[in-house]
Amino acid sequence: MYTGSSREIIGKWEKKNRVVYPPQLPGEPRRPAVIYHCRREIKYSKDKMWYLATLIKGMSIDQALAQLQFNDKKGAKVIREVLLEAQELAVTKYNVEFKSNLYIAKSLTGKGQYLKKIRYHGRGKFGIMEKVRCHYFVKLVEGPPPPPEPPKTGFDQAKEYVQQLRNRTIINAL
Amino acid sequence: MEGAESLLNPIRLAQSSLVVPVRTKKRLILPPRVKTKYTTPEEQKEKMRASGIVIPHEKLERSITLACTASIFDPYIPPEGDARLSSLSKETLKQRAVQLKQSTISQLAIRKVKQYDPNFSSKTFPEMAQKIFIEAHDCLTNFNKDKLHSLVTERCYPEMVRGNRYKTIRWSFVESLEPPRTVQIRHFTMMNKDNLYGQVTVRMHTRQTVVIYDQFGRLMYGAEDVPKDVLEYVVFERHLVNPYSSWRLHGKIVPSWAPPKDPTY
Numbered sequence A: 001m002y003t004g005s006s007r008e009i010i011g012k013w014e015k016k017n018r019v020v021y022p023p024q025l026p027g028e029p030r031r032p033a034v035i036y037h038c039r040r041e042i043k044y045s046k047d048k049m050w051y052l053a054t055l056i057k058g059m060s061i062d063q064a065l066a067q068l069q070f071n072d073k074k075g076a077k078v079i080r081e082v083l084l085e086a087q088e089l090a091v092t093k094y095n096v097e098f099k100s101n102l103y104i105a106k107s108l109t110g111k112g113q114y115l116k117k118i119r120y121h122g123r124g125k126f127g128i129m130e131k132v133r134c135h136y137f138v139k140l141v142e143g144p145p146p147p148p149e150p151p152k153t154g155f156d157q158a159k160e161y162v163q164q165l166r167n168r169t170i171i172n173a174l
Numbered sequence B: 001m002e003g004a005e006s007l008l009n010p011i012r013l014a015q016s017s018l019v020v021p022v023r024t025k026k027r028l029i030l031p032p033r034v035k036t037k038y039t040t041p042e043e044q045k046e047k048m049r050a051s052g053i054v055i056p057h058e059k060l061e062r063s064i065t066l067a068c069t070a071s072i073f074d075p076y077i078p079p080e081g082d083a084r085l086s087s088l089s090k091e092t093l094k095q096r097a098v099q100l101k102q103s104t105i106s107q108l109a110i111r112k113v114k115q116y117d118p119n120f121s122s123k124t125f126p127e128m129a130q131k132i133f134i135e136a137h138d139c140l141t142n143f144n145k146d147k148l149h150s151l152v153t154e155r156c157y158p159e160m161v162r163g164n165r166y167k168t169i170r171w172s173f174v175e176s177l178e179p180p181r182t183v184q185i186r187h188f189t190m191m192n193k194d195n196l197y198g199q200v201t202v203r204m205h206t207r208q209t210v211v212i213y214d215q216f217g218r219l220m221y222g223a224e225d226v227p228k229d230v231l232e233y234v235v236f237e238r239h240l241v242n243p244y245s246s247w248r249l250h251g252k253i254v255p256s257w258a259p260p261k262d263p264t265y
Helices: A012-018 A046-055 A061-069 A074-092 A154-167 B002-007 B041-051 B090-101 B104-116 B125-142 B145-151 B156-161
Strands: A034-042 A102-111 A115-120 A126-131 A134-142 B168-189 B196-213 B219-222 B228-239 B248-253
Touching: A012 A034, A034 A074, A046 A061, A046 A074, A046 A102, A046 A134, A061 A074, A061 A102, A074 A102, A074 A134, B104 B168, B104 B196, B125 B145, B125 B156, B125 B168, B125 B196, B125 B228, B125 B248, B145 B156, B145 B248, B156 B248
Parallel strands: none
Antiparallel strands: A034 A134, A102 A134, A115 A126, B168 B196, B196 B219, B196 B228, B228 B248
């Protein structure tokens, strides 16, 4: 049984968890806890994973877990595991009080290391097959999810247009 | 003479190893061997023995020095209601304190310890112990690992430091309400009969302030500038046989009747 080599280099995303903030003064509002978690070298395409990553962007963690549970893609299972791991870490290590009080601030995919293999075609032709792998990064922040931005109405667009007209300056005039 | 020097040049003795750069790509996973004659390690060993390749059996030996014991032997059982205002008169309390000191095992232990450390005295030791205690906690707040290792035994160090890597701790010692007292002395041997360790329990009634902030600067435990009265039974240990050892913090005995701790936020 042979397994892939473990990564010796600690990535930038993991290092983001090592930031220590100075103690807050009693008058300041409570700083929300931030948890950076990732999984490396997932055997899945980064483009296919991207659809799932953008699906859960901005959702609360419970909603995201529910959506991924009933999604048929292979990456959904992996992302669900990552989110559950991150939730566990938040409660035990990062002093988060309620495990549901988290939302997904950032959800990204990245390219992992690819392997190359030969795919034999007819007539002596061949193609180079790429065995594709990806990374998945997630940033959880404590607190209720931020409200979604309201869609831009026609009135807003009209206001912007009028403001642009007002910003014009007439050169060489009084 | 110059010719002789060039003959003695150590570079000549080194084998001429040609480093031929081979153009290979770094492979992550090797593909499985197709024609394997032997797979199990036993078969592999037999084949190697038959072919004549000898691998010298390296003895994995590493000497370990035990500088501290693993736990508090024969822990001191503090009497109930030690620091409470009880209906007993002061005299009986004093008598009890004196009795504890004069127990036979403690006397034997003092004699043993004085064998190896003639300067040891159970009356001056508590002051020194308190100084070590304060210094150790100050090192904790500054995360001065090197100094902390010299003030605290290896058994106590992980207990003190676990989970504190990304936290900010502020600790200050306000005053000592009662002078510290040696309460129990024991000596123990580990492995051989000659390997002696001495453990001294000191009773400290002090006033301290503790504030712990977590990784994001939020208050986790304690409050700023709120001194609390603390009754502690602190155990110090020393590897007596080693002449360069010193008395170090080994652990704390928390009695079961102690008041409950503040909640963590």
